[in-house]
Amino acid sequence: MGEARNQLRWADGKTIKNEVDLQVLHLLGPKTEADLEKKPKVRLETWMVFSCDMGTETQSLLEQLRGEALKFHKPGENYKTEGYVVTPNTMALLKQHLAITGGQVRTRFPPEPNGILHIGHAKAINFNFGYAKANGGVCFLRYDDTNPEKEEEKYFTAIREMVEWLGYQPYAVTHASDYFDQLYTWALELIRRGQAYVCHQRVEEIKGHNPPPSPWRDRPVEESLLLFEDMRKGKFGEGEATLRMKLVMEDGKMDPVAYRVKFTPHHRTGDKWCIYPTYDYTHCLCDSIEHITHSLCTKEFQARRSSYFWLCNALDVYCPVQWEYGRLNLLYTVVSKRKIIRLVETGAVRDWDDPRLFTLTALRRRGFPPEAINNFCARVGVTVAQATMEPHLLEACAREVLNEQAPRAMAVLEPLKVTITNFPAPKALEILVPNFPADDSRGFHKVPFHQTIYIEETDFREVRQDYTALTPGATACAAEAWQHWKRCCGRVIELEVTCTKSDAAEKPKAFIHWVSEPLACEVRLYERLFLHKNPEDPSEVPGGFLSDLNPDSLRVVHNALVDSSVRSARPFDKFQFERLGYFSVDPDSKEGKMVFNRTVTLKEDPGKA
């Protein structure tokens, strides 16, 4: 045991370059009160197989964000950033900004409340909240709810829940719609300054490359003001008029739209508006209103950086600095809302939180601890490069955390009944099993040991050579012990065995897990949902992502058995089932019928790498 403990020490991990050490207790013999063989046989396995660009040392996220590597400006020194536009008003505005924030770092996580957060968002959350935290600042949770058509109440609550689940507390929860009045007033001002105009080009006309410039670009200010008023009053149909800003973006796009007509009520403002601001118009101004110091966004928004600066300056308001970082993508999955809806509709997955998906709710349901997700984000790093990750890295992070967090238990997926004919006691014995074999101080749980036990059917072989099973309780079963076996439907259905004290027998070749007086439960085992790395890539999957579904992505074991120590577990409680993997209690669990999801196996399946 001592030796094992030694080997399990984290010190050992240090020597493993680039990665966590996942240490798997491959087999673990439980203790009995009797003086039994105590020393479990431990197989130590390490892994580290990824090829992503992750730097040589894995620092914690906070360390990374605190570090010098980031060239972020100090609050109030926005002008030191390359590309930041300084106007005659900039210095005065920055001074005012500092007076308001007291020099505090302010970031925001600005999701659109039109879908469930996925693993990609976890990076944004970590980056924004993490950067603020690391620098003693604050982070807003701002719902970018400018598009009334897509918003639903459930998304608002789900997003907040996920942010908090990841362990972050927003400084304030705000909505872009909180600022609709201010945004409208600014739009009027922008028109008055000759920087915006009402345009009647149709969406089709301004789509695509080199659309014709708007013939309304130079219409008189007064006219635009009147027409914008008419837009607000509902006099124009959808698409008949837009408000456009007079600027050319990096990608050559002319005059982005600031406001458009939508005859849709808004989740929060009700029927107050029929014109709604666009992302391009809203985002930087909301950042300005909240005095965000660092507006962090993914690289796709680089093309909108100049419009970001332009708009704040066109209105002479405080202009935050936009910083871009690489997006986090995951292989073997899809994360877009539309695609997930298709998956749900076609029955490929059960819902948004189906554990095979990589939405945050799905990951939680599958049993991923938030720490694992945060660590994963830290490993990906905050580099500007886009990171495309294999899911097994995330799984590795999960093992690392779960190894520390998930207490042991035993479960049998395909039970084979075993009767010990020479059971030494008249009734069941109680065996004390450590929750964490490596650390007795973290407690023990009781497991009954009875004449009848169940083992994995796969752990029994009739052919002697292959057979390396050990009965539990360190009771060695020699080949000779298999006196009786029965056949039903062509398979072994029951064993009768004798037991021997471990110290009295020859050293067992291996240990297997077992349950006695168990609870029946359902166990759901997951594989990848898609067969190919990039199911959305038409060159890889010509038939579309729906044609790439892995038929074996879900296996439900209806009649698994688990030891009674898990009886009082709540949904999302996590266990390590000996030899089987890490499991989490599914919210589907009912009284008398628990349901477990396998989060990950104990070690990486070599086939997956």
Next chain:
Amino acid sequence: MSLLLPFQGKVAQNYCVTIEFAFQENEIKLLTAEIERLKNFGCLGVSPSLEGLRDENTKLKYRLNFLKKSLQEERSKSTKSMININSCLQEIFGAAIQAAYPDLENPPLVVTPSQQPKFGDYQCNSAMGISQILLKTREQKVIPREIADKIVKNIPANECIEKVEIAGPGFINVHLRKDFVSKQLSSLLINGVQPPPIAKRKKVVVDFSSPNIAKEMHVGHLRSTIIGESMCRLFEFAGYDVLRLNHLGDWGTQFGMLIAHLQDKFPDYLTVSPPIGDLQAFYKESKRRFDTEEEFKKRAYQCVVLLQSRNPDFIKAWNLICDVSRREFQKIYNCLDVTIIERGESFYHEMMKDIVKEFEDKGFVQVDDGRKIVFVPGFPVPLTIMKSDGGYTYDTSDLAALKHRLFEEKGDILIYVVDSGQSVHFQTIFAAGQMIGWYDPKVTRVAHAAFGVVLGEDKKKFKTRSGDTVRLIDLLEEGLKRAMDKLKDKERDKVLTPEELKAAQTSVAFGCIKYADLSHNRLNDYVFSFDKMLDDRGNTAAYLLYAFTRIRAIARLANIDEQMLRKAAREEVLVLDHEKEWKLGKCILRFPEILQKILEDLLLHTLCDYLYELATTFTEFYDSCYCVEKDRQTGQIVKVNMWRLLLCEATATVMAKGFDILGIKPVQRM
């Protein structure tokens, strides 16, 4: 061993059965889910267009609501405009009727000001009409009172109605809210008289006056000029873009003989401007020669041809003649303060060829005895668009003018102020315009604002004693003389300065001539009588002008200047507690509905009637409500009732605007 077997077999069986059950259960679950899924999917699949339409419907509903809201907002925001209380009430009752009888198509909507205070301020009389409709179309017998009751129950929330009562068989009497009326009056005082907002700045073309060159203007032209000018002023005030056109008769065959005569009388006309003083005499002379001298007649025809081919010398001669007339006309326009753009028949000459061609191309033309004629359905007399000699007619030039006003001027409303005698002609022209597809009467309004003839006091056509037509200029001069006589009768010359007297004279003279014309329904013939129009009692300009100066004097005599009135208008609440104050207040606010009505029926006498009613209502008020209280002995001002002075001011403001529309210039003192 053998004992164990059966036991274990049973267990095994149980175990297998359990597994089977589990599988079956699962199977059932899956199938149920599949069925559910297919159900939903099937539903979506059957008609995606239905979904689309539903979405669209939701959006349209949202927009409708939004527009309603915006309308409300615009109304309450544009407080500068005067509110048309009648149409507000019509909308309220329209909504109530719609809510009460949603299935009724075009239910009658009748809201009028009440004649007596006991019937409230306005009344809605729709219940009777609805009762009849229900009886006729659905054979439902519902008594109007019941209907009125149902309407009343559905009256939407509003800011103007204090209460309603059902009276008699089913009249709904409406009592306005005092604070609402008071607020509107304040707004009127602060913002001045502002027209009710119009949806779009439409273009109005008004064809009026339109005398003939070389002929004197007579009283017939006077009516057209006065009515036309006033209509233009009304449309301009209401916010329309008005084009005032003088459709001069400047291109007829008479020019042939006029030019021929000119050549004979002033051979050097091209270098020396001929002094034609009396064009009418000149015209008579040439006419006489035309009728008697065969040679001259021939030459006259040649002259027409040369003129129409735009020979420069003949154009010059034509211009010379026209200029003489123009000067004469302008004198009259100056007197009457009329603004008008000359666009005579000659303007359309070049277009007439195309008009004939267009009618020919579209197959509307018949040739009758060498003439080209067009029959218009519903009109027995055809239009002659080309004479047998190839010349054009009034029909052709009026068609050309109609087309030009529709397509080039892009008029939304075309008004022809021409005497009733030409009714059939214009109706035929308009119908021809529709027939050929130039305009749709639902979109464009083309109207003949016809008027009756002017009669003398003997009820016969207005002539001089010698039987000649009365020259307009003589008539105006006589008006001035008579006005002065009247003023001197009243010994106003002793009170007023010479300048004031002169101003009063022209104001009264021309004001009275115009008002006398305008205050009669234009469709009727009217009797021209200086005695009646200059009477300072009754519905005359003289009375109104006098009343107006009196109202203006009230504040002046109380030493309240304009600035103090403005300040008071902002701060003071107009109390309308006295019955006469209330009556006057409501009367003042009826101005917009009067204007609205005239914009629809083009009958300006309604405005005169209203101004007269306003003046008499004011007199009632002034007789029973002290505006300024003075000490009987000393004459010292004891108390100024500011809100009443404000009512005076509001009355005067509205009257002034009314005068302005009628083209009457009030004076400070008279």
